[in-house]
Amino acid sequence: MSTSHGKVVREELRPHTRELRQAIPDVYQGYRELHDAALRPGVLDAKTKELIALAIAVSKECDGCIAAHAHAAVAHGATPQEAAEALGVTFLMNGGPATVYGARAFAAFREFHAERSGQE
Structure with missing residues (x-):
């Protein structure tokens, strides 16, 4: 498992997704x-929908999905505190696995937010 939960995950999935997309383009x-x-x-x-x-x-x-929607939430201007509060609701609904x-x-989210803010 990588230490990155954002960019590395997206990069790992990209070639496999591309192959499947070529096999079933209509889907x-x-x-x-x-x-x-x-x-x-x-x-x-859009920001609220991405946080959902x-x-x-x-x-x-x-x-x-986490990597994709963390990236999109940042792109739509979500703040780390907004993301944290949205994620807090998952604790209520899913218990331990959500932690x-x-x-x-x-x-x-913080990885993409730091990149966008130039804090990387």
């Missing part, structure tokens, strides 16, 4: 359309 296109529709700003802004997705990624114990995956998610 990936459909998923892309669903993704874009679900995360499009509406009554909830990050919390769900913790609940699903999906490192790739592990929540910590991974917060590490990934």
Whole structure:
């Protein structure tokens, strides 16, 4: 297991995802359309939706999802405190496993936040 829960996870998954996307392009296109529709700003802004997705990624114990939504939440302007509070809700809903995956998610978020802020 790597010490990075953000960039390294994304890089590890990239070639495998590319291969599968080439094998089933129509499925990936459909998923892309669903993704874009679900995360499009509406009554909830994109930042809030990405924080929800990050919390769900913790609940699903999906490192790739955590990396993707931590990155997107940062890109939409989420702060470390907003991420921490969203992740705190996962403790309520998932108990002990959320303390592990929540910590991974917060590490990934802080990694992307530091990169964006030039604090790396």
